[in-house]
Amino acid sequence: MxxxxxxxxxxxxxxxxxxxxxxxxxxxxxxxxxxxxxxxxxxxxxxxxxxxxxxxxxxxEPLFSHGKGGKREVILPGNKNFILGDKIQRPSNAESQSHNASNQGEGVxxxxxxxxxxxxxxxxFEDLALPDLIKTKLTHEPTFVQTKAGFTTVGTPPNIHLIKSFKNAISRRLIFKGAYQKKEKQLKDELKFLLSEKNPNIKKIEAIQEKLKKLLKKQMKIPFIDTNDIRYINKIKQQKPTTQAVMFCLMDVSGSMDESKKDLAKRFFILLYLFLTKNYQKISLVFIRHHTTAKEVDEKEFFYSRETGGTVVSSALELMHKIIVERFPTEDWNIYVAQASDGDNWNADSPKCQEILENFIMQYVQYYAYIEILPRHHQSLWRAYIAIREKFKHFAMRDINDKKDLYPVFRDLFKKKSHA
Amino acid sequence: MRKKVLPNNSDWDIPLLEQYQNEIARIAADFNLDTYPNQIEIISAEQMLDTYSTIGMPLGYYHWSFGKKFVNFEKNYRRGYMGLAYEIVINSNPCIAYLLEENNLVMQATVIAHACYGHNSFFKNNYLFKTWTSADLIIDYLLFARNFIHECEQKYGVDEVEALIDSCHALMSHGVDRYKRPQPLSLSEEKARQKDREAYLQTQVNDLWRTIPNFKANQQAEKLPADNFPADPEENILYFLEKHAPLLESWQREIIRIVRKIARYFYPQKQTKIMNEGWATFWHYTIINQMYNEGLLTDEFMIEFLQNHTNLIKQLHYDEAGYSGINPYALGFSMFTDIKRICENPSEEDKKWFPEIIDKSWTETLDFAMRNFKDESFISQYLSPTVMRDMKLFAILDDENEKELLVSAIHDENGYLKIRQLLSDSYNLSFNEPDIQVYSVDIKGDRSLTLHHVQTDRRPLHDDVFEVLKHLYRLWGFSVKLNTYDVNGKEIQTYTFPNNESK
Known part of the structure; x- marks a missing residue:
């Protein structure tokens, strides 16, 4: 079969x-x-x-098996010209190894x-998170979600809950019928009694039969389903608390940032971008690139534009501050900043950066990450930022000296912190 | 009466396969092939990969090593390094055969004859399969095993269970009773006794490890000669651990048992590769030819079939690129074909070598061979000079102590017996796998476990031994020691874990 x-x-x-x-x-x-x-x-x-x-x-997966060495005698097919007692040079190690490889395919x-x-x-991105996503403010336009909350007696037909409604109908029908059936039984008993008498009282019998008929009619009139039976699924709107976050990406594109540095900076931001878009559904991103002047750009321009010039870091910070004030009121937004630069800045500008950060920015942001890419040696900007780091706990800075550092530094900056 | 030629469309569908199947079944019955009922399942390439990676178990428990195999097969398949098998057949009742959907009609017909009548009858009638496996129960048992292991994972954590299975797998090749005939597997009993067994196993173990002095028993024990435990060396290491490892909990013992049972299920397949494939190949060849002779098949069908068949039984020579040992299809097919030839048309040489089968019915002779042999004994009984000459077999002696390799026998009058013996040995599992047995336990001392390895032909153990000892240690719970002896009984090496030093 x-x-x-x-x-x-x-x-x-x-x-x-x-x-x-x-x-x-x-x-x-x-x-x-x-x-x-x-x-x-x-x-x-x-x-x-x-x-x-x-x-x-x-x-x-280890097993008990034989290793090389000892004595073994094997049978091979396809003898061409060997005869008994022929001696053959043992294949050298290298040869036997290459033979091994071909033997076992990809074995080695x-x-x-x-x-x-x-x-x-x-x-x-495992174990990474935006730090301190705590300002759980509600957005201006609160979002609502519809949730089920029991049943109601009013509603629209699409929301009728069939099972609940039919259950009600069944129990109502049972209750109404019950009363009639009791009466019906009484009448039937009476009828039986009258019929069993020797001289049946025809009039009485007819009256009872009439009553029975009416009773049956009444029973038939109990509606199969009634407006009172119907239940609707109750849906209510609930306000959903939302955290809003914005990430500012600041990249230095000045002339001192050569290709390899820009490449690293872009890699860093791409990682950041992927991480944020993958893990946080609603996050706003603001891209700012700067040389002597700063400009807010879209994602595409940020990563692929080739414009360049001198370096004034404070221009970017000023622009960021302006954007925060205009568009991201701090009571409603969690603000994050990631800044990448080679540390090369116009010397007089660094104190200005420090001042802007200290007075206008740090108090508004949740986390500020600064990475310095392939610095020849740390310059004024680095020193200015060190001063900030000492004042503000939520300021982090790292330098990246090599492509290989990128991932560890990234993880380090955004690793999940236990609440301490 | 001339029969109607079966259609040979390049596109097949199941009704058409059924037509072919019916003819194949009829011919197989004419040849007295005794089979389980067939369950033929058409599957896609991905499903075939899935089946591959669970070593052909239709439902396996979950383990990373199967994932590793899957990933590897998938990669090789995608890159075209590896073609997929045309079929996989499961030793179960009903006999499940997986057919790859990509096969064309010729291939599907060949595969039905090969797997559903060739392998199937072999599974049902070969003594090894009859003794070591229970085709009726294997599917149910695998299901039981998967569920049990899944429950354990939920109770004790995936990591814990995974580590245990790792250790069991490391010892799987030493988890079969080779000489003792096993009890048949019975699912209802397994289940019913599982509870009892838990308690029973645990008491047995406790008895061995009783530390509270039992005065009377102690006195008795002292009168006995210094007892070695176990009384006889135990070759089935997993069995020994299941019964006697001191620290295991009963669920752990049950998992060891499951791995052991599965090892036992695959044990006959390891020992009958030549016979099983040879038998199946012989029958697909014979059945398809019979169909052609009856006029059921077109010439186109036959030419394509012969091409496939020839590829299947191609034996590369030792010096050709891609040579990877003796092709079991080639050797098995030539041997069965040659037995048939000897029965029907013996030469003078054959009469000298195989007097007992001359002029016997070839079907009965083949049937007898299929039922009562495994690769090792099959070769030593039936490998004929003709086959040795056709395959141009020769023997190479590779001795570490000699500078050069020696051609120790070729396919001539002086060499036949030696080649036959050597080829037979090479399919002897106890020759290929190191002979390692549990020797003793230091019951009264530190509870350390000692195993003995007796070398064959001075062959050392593979370096994996250190890793395997770690696994053994995990299961045993106390230190383990492995002594290697040469054939004269001289100790040459000791491996221990912990403090893994080889002296």
Whole structure:
């Protein structure tokens, strides 16, 4: 007896769980590989899956087995010209190794596999969060969500709750019928009694029969469903508390920022951008690029424009302050700032930056992250910022000396902090 | 009577496959192939990958190592390094065969004959499968195992369970009774006894490790000669741990048992690769040819079939690129074909070598061979000089102590017996896997566990041994020691864990 079953329609991912287990198991290695890969990537394809390479020995499954050496005698097919007693030079180590490799396919290679884009980003941004997202102010236009809240007797037809309504109908019908049925039984008993008499009183019998008929009619008139039975799903609007956040991205694009520095800065902001858009659904972003003058730009221009000039950092800070005052009233917004620069600033400007930050900006923002990219040596701006760091806890600064630092610094700046 | 030729469309559908299936079934029955009922499942390439990675278990428990296999297969498949098998067949009742949807009609017909009648009859009748596996229960047992392990994960945490399974897998190759015939597996019993077993196992263990002095028992014990525990060395390390590891909880013992049972389920397959594939290949070849002779198949069908078949049984020579050992399809097919030839048309040489099968019915002879042998014994019984010559087999002796390799036998009058012996040995599991047994436990002292490894042909253990000992230690709970002896019983090496130093 034979049975054919077409399984093609069945799900294909029986191994999904096993795959997840595998990733979970090798998270450390995979994370290291992810961090490594992000510094190798070009800006445009940072948001993609990734091939991950894990050293073979880390994932091997050991077994008791024989190692090399000792004596072994093997049978091989395809003898051409050997005869008994022929001696053959032992293949050298290198040869036997290459032979090994061809024997076992990829046996000696590292283990490579591909992460999907989502798996990649999940690992990449794991344990990161915007610090101190605490100013839970309600927005100007409060958002409402509709939630179910029991049942009501009034409402619109689409909201009728059928089960509830029919239950009501059934119980109402039972109650009404009950009263009639009691009476019906009484009458029937009476009728029986009258009929069993020797001289049945026809008149009385007819009267009772008439009553019974009426009773039946009344019973038939109990409506199957009544307006009173109907229940509607009660939906109420609830105000939803919303946190609003805005991230200011400030990038120095002056002449001293050469290609490699700009590349690093852009990478940093792309990471930030991906992180924010992935983890926070509603976050506003403000991009500011500056040389001697600052300009608010859109995302595309921010990352790809080539305009350049001298350096006046305070121009950007002033613009940011103006934008905050105009568009992001601080009682309603959580404000974050990330600034990237090579630290090269017009000397007289640095004290001004310090002043602006101290007096107009720091008190409004939740977190201010400054990264200095490939500094030859720290200059006046760095020193000015150190002074700020000492005053304000929510100011963080790091320098990035190498592509490899990018990811650790990024993680360091945005790692989830336990509430202390 | 000339029959109607079966349609040979490049597109097949299930009704058409059924037509082919019916003819194949009829011919298989004519040849007295005794099979389980078939359940033929058409699956997609992705599903085939899924099945691959759980080593062919239709429902496995979850473990990262299967994920690793999946990831690896997927990668190789996507890059075109690896083609997929045309079928996977499960030793169960009904016998489940997975057919890849991408196969064309010729391939599907071949695969039905190969898997659903070849492998299937082998599973049902070969003595190893009959003794070591229970086709009726395996699906239910796997389901039970998966659920049990899933429950454990919820109770004790995924990490805990995963670590335990890692350790069990490391010892899986030493988790089978090779010489003892096992009890048949019974699901209802397994379930019913699981509760009792928990209690029972635990009492057994406790008895061994009783530390409160039992005065009377002690006196008795002292009269006995210095007792070695276990009384006899135990080759089934997992079994020993399940029964006697002092610190394990009952759920842990149950998981060891599950891994052990699954190891046992796959044990016959490891030992019958040549026979199983040879048998299935022989029958798909015979059945399809019979169909052609009856006029059921077109010439186009037959030419394509022969091409596929020839690729399947191609044996690369040792010096050709891509050579990866002896092709089990090639060796098995030639051997079964040759047995048939010897029965029907023996040469003088055959009469000398195989007097017992000359002029016997070939179907009965083949049936007998299929039922009563495994690769090792099958080769030593039936490998004929003809096959050795056709395959140009020769033997190479690689001795560490010698400078050069030696050609120790070739396919000639002097070499036949030696080649046959060596080839047979190479399929002997106890020769291929190191001989390691549990030797003793220091019951009264530090509870350390000692294992003995006896070398075969001076072959050392692979360096993995250190890792495996760690796993062994995790299960045993106290220090473990492995002594290696040469054939003369001289101790040559000791591995211990913890303080992992090899002297």
């Amino acid at each position: 034979t049975q054919f079953i077409d399984r093609r329609r069945n799900g294909k991912s029986k191994s999904t769980i096993n795959r997840q287990r595998f990733i979970r198991r090798f998270k450390q290695q995979i994370k290291a590989a992810v961090a490594d890969s992000i510094s190798q990537r070009s800006i445009t394809n940072i948001e993609q899956g990734e091939k991950i390479l894990i050293p073979k020995k880390d994932i091997s 290679d590292d283990f490579i596999f591909e992460l999907s884009k989502d798996e990649f980003l999940d690992l990449f």
